[in-house]
Amino acid sequence: MTEKNKYYQMSLPERWHNLRGNVGLQDEDIAALSGEGGLTLETANQMIENVSGLYSLPLGVAQHFVINGVERLVPMVIEEPSVVAAASYMAKLVKLGGGFTAETTPPEMIGQIQLLDVPDIRVAKRAIAAHKDTLLAEAAEIDPILTKLGGGPRDLIVRELYSDTLGDFLVVHLIYDVRDAMGANAVNTALETLSPRIEAITGGRAHLRILSNLADRRLAKATCCIPLAALSFRDFTAQEVRDGIIAAWAFAEADPYRAATHNKGIMNGIDAVVLATGNDWRAVEAGAHAYAARSGRYTSLSRWWQAENGDLCGELALPMAVGTVGGATRVHPTARTSLRIMQVESAQELAQIVVSVGLAQNLAALRALATEGIQRGHMALHARQVAISAGAAGAQIERLAAQLVQERAVRIDRAREILSQWQAQA
Numbered sequence: 001m002t003e004k005n006k007y008y009q010m011s012l013p014e015r016w017h018n019l020r021g022n023v024g025l026q027d028e029d030i031a032a033l034s035g036e037g038g039l040t041l042e043t044a045n046q047m048i049e050n051v052s053g054l055y056s057l058p059l060g061v062a063q064h065f066v067i068n069g070v071e072r073l074v075p076m077v078i079e080e081p082s083v084v085a086a087a088s089y090m091a092k093l094v095k096l097g098g099g100f101t102a103e104t105t106p107p108e109m110i111g112q113i114q115l116l117d118v119p120d121i122r123v124a125k126r127a128i129a130a131h132k133d134t135l136l137a138e139a140a141e142i143d144p145i146l147t148k149l150g151g152g153p154r155d156l157i158v159r160e161l162y163s164d165t166l167g168d169f170l171v172v173h174l175i176y177d178v179r180d181a182m183g184a185n186a187v188n189t190a191l192e193t194l195s196p197r198i199e200a201i202t203g204g205r206a207h208l209r210i211l212s213n214l215a216d217r218r219l220a221k222a223t224c225c226i227p228l229a230a231l232s233f234r235d236f237t238a239q240e241v242r243d244g245i246i247a248a249w250a251f252a253e254a255d256p257y258r259a260a261t262h263n264k265g266i267m268n269g270i271d272a273v274v275l276a277t278g279n280d281w282r283a284v285e286a287g288a289h290a291y292a293a294r295s296g297r298y299t300s301l302s303r304w305w306q307a308e309n310g311d312l313c314g315e316l317a318l319p320m321a322v323g324t325v326g327g328a329t330r331v332h333p334t335a336r337t338s339l340r341i342m343q344v345e346s347a348q349e350l351a352q353i354v355v356s357v358g359l360a361q362n363l364a365a366l367r368a369l370a371t372e373g374i375q376r377g378h379m380a381l382h383a384r385q386v387a388i389s390a391g392a393a394g395a396q397i398e399r400l401a402a403q404l405v406q407e408r409a410v411r412i413d414r415a416r417e418i419l420s421q422w423q424a425q426a
């Protein structure tokens, strides 16, 4: 892009035009983005209960992402200023190092059956092992379409747990490849169908039958390296920036108080893409934080280090239960448009984009925190929201925001004061 046609400098109609040309968006997509189309009350009324309205959030499109050699535009739904700009800028730096490399494990979800009142735990374990193949074959018949698409049950694993309340009890894990679905419905249906057979085999009682959000067999991983020279900015040398980012990461690695905030920054990017595609961001959040505590101590989801040639490299891996079929991804028109913007073919491709955005977001936060602090960039954007809250409209918004930043007084009371001065002058 030349200086003149940078995406962030375009008007909204220019951006829509750009998206038509770049990723082939159609009239219905532009209608979804412009607010003329999108989710209707009628559809919303079918989605949840007691529908009484619609709720909108901004959708930004992050630029400069190159993932596994493919350029991607990335829709992000988020109310927080700076996030989309930060992701785009970091993606631009990463592009200088060849872009993100991302991979996923097979889309295997875990479903759990809690078995209570088992007469003999050891006999029950042996019985499940003996019937494993038939149970898996029966599970494969539950969703013939999924099986035809190459998904379906992969394994049955029996775990023995202890609780002070229950004593010893059994949990059966059904490992289920859900292909391009998020998978909750497929897994829960399979669990409920299999449970009576497992009860009969073990003599126990299937209590809970529900998928686990700690989807640690369905991982997405992204790595990137930024050439050292690309890291310097303002008065900061490249070495200072690199070492500062690594020291910031080491803090999160060592301390759960910092790790929670560090990971929150990662989730700023992840949730925004997950939400844009109509996926269940609470499931992704739950999986991410449980995974961050898998060693028994909550820690950073990412890792940053210095490569042998001096470049800065980073890596992020976490469970990524996202789908491109089923649920709101297909029902919500703007979610469909989001998938078209990214031009993804599968849930695994989507997961690779999501995890790359998470890594970019983490880099942006650490780079800012390790150098000038986040308030400088944040305040400029926050000032716009303060200006709007104070009642500014149209061209007043930018003007008022600029004045608030210049005065270093990004506060609603000052914004109102300036607005009333302008009104008095007019």
Ligand code: MEV
Pocket: 080, 261, 262, 263, 264, 265, 266, 268, 365, 366, 369, 374
């Ligand atoms: C703010 O939304 C996110 C950060 O706090 C993340 C971080 O501290 O790494 C800036």
